[in-house]
Amino acid sequence: EAGVAQSPRYKIIEKRQSVAFWCNPISGHATLYWYQQILGQGPKLLIQFQNNGVVDDSQLPKDRFSAERLKGVDSTLKIQPAKLEDSAVYLCASSGTSGRVTDTQYFGPGTRLTVL
Amino acid sequence: GEDVEQSLFLSVREGDSSVINCTYTDSSSTYLYWYKQEPGAGLQLLTYIFSNMDMKQDQRLTVLLNKKDKHLSLRIADTQTGDSAIYFCAESGFSSGSARQLTFGSGTQLTVLP
Numbered sequence: 768e769a770g771v772a773q774s775p776r777y778k779i780i781e782k783r784q785s786v787a788f789w790c791n792p793i794s795g796h797a798t799l800y801w802y803q804q805i806l807g808q809g810p811k812l813l814i815q816f817q818n819n820g821v822v823d824d825s826q827l828p829k830d831r832f833s834a835e836r837l838k839g840v841d842s843t844l845k846i847q848p849a850k851l852e853d854s855a856v857y858l859c860a861s862s863g864t865s866g867r868v869t870d871t872q873y874f875g876p877g878t879r880l881t882v883l
Numbered sequence: 884g885e886d887v888e889q890s891l892f893l894s895v896r897e898g899d900s901s902v903i904n905c906t907y908t909d910s911s912s913t914y915l916y917w918y919k920q921e922p923g924a925g926l927q928l929l930t931y932i933f934s935n936m937d938m939k940q941d942q943r944l945t946v947l948l949n950k951k952d953k954h955l956s957l958r959i960a961d962t963q964t965g966d967s968a969i970y971f972c973a974e975s976g977f978s979s980g981s982a983r984q985l986t987f988g989s990g991t992q993l994t995v996l997p
Contacts, residue, residue: 771925809887809971809987810926823984858925872985874925 769793771875773859779881785847788878792840792861798822800872801834801844802858810858816842846880854882887988889972894994901959903991905972908953912974915948916985917957920969929957929970959993967995 772791780786792799797818802810813832815822819839827834831850836842846853856877862870886908895901907915913934918926932939932946932955939946945958959966969990 808989809973811987812984815984860925871928872926874927876923876925 771859771861771873773857773875773878775878776876777879777881779883780849781883782851783848785845786849786880787843787845788857788859788880790842790844790859790875792842792859793873796861796863796873797839798862798870799836799842800860800862801842802860804856804858804877806855813844849880849882851882854880856880887972887974887986889970889988889991891989892992892994894996895962896996897962897964899962901957901962901966901993901995903957903959903970903972903993905955905957905988906953907955907972907974907986909974909986910953914975915946915955916973916975917944917946918971918973918987920971920990922968926971962993962995964995964997967993969993 771793774789778786799816801813803813804810813827814824814834816836819836832846834842834844844857856879858877859875860872862872888906893901893903914931916931917929919929920926930941930944930946932948934950937948943960947956955972969992971990972988973985975985
């Protein structure tokens with residue numbers, strides 16, 4: 768079974784530029800999560816989707832971050848414009864059909880973003 | 884908000900037992916988790932424990948939960964060099980949104996010395 772795929776793996780941009788990350792969850796997984804992991808910290812949830820609907824985006828900085836999952840499969844996370852403090856690893860995870868917290872979340876390898 | 888605390892570093896000798904500790908503040912936590920992160924990789928769920936349990940064993944892993952003190956520990960028996968990684972404790976609780984979410988600690992870097 769293929770795991771969670773993310774691209775690109777690395778991205779370097781200058782502040783005020785835009786950037787987008789892509790995630791393809793495990794086939795059949797209804798729930799998709801985007802996390803931000805700053806160096807030396809644990810992952811922090813940015814947004815959670817159930818199929819193509821947003822379950823929780825309370826920790827997403829909506830003035831610069833946006834995310835979509837139009838067909839309930841792939842998802843894109845965008846930052847526009849980027850700030851220095853956005854340098855982090857962006858992790859995508861997916862879980863099974865029920866959306867309960869006990870569903871195992873499978874993580875992708877992440878995209879490491881460096882903002883100069 | 885919810886907070887999860889872990890010590891940052893732990894070094895052990897190969898073959899010894901490792902004990903990684905975690906404290907949390909959310910008394911409504913229903914499940915508590917341990918994840919492992921190897922360099923350049925995503926997080927791998929190792930095990931989880933329901934809050935009405937005080938111990939769970941899975942092969943070399945033993946999880947102990949003291950709900951009164953809000954203290955969770957992960958014991959790895961016969962630690963091997965392949966166990967070197969960052970270990971994250973996480974608890975489930977309600978965020979400001981409507982769904983239960985995972986809150987992670989900052990991670991404990993386990994180094995296994997030959």
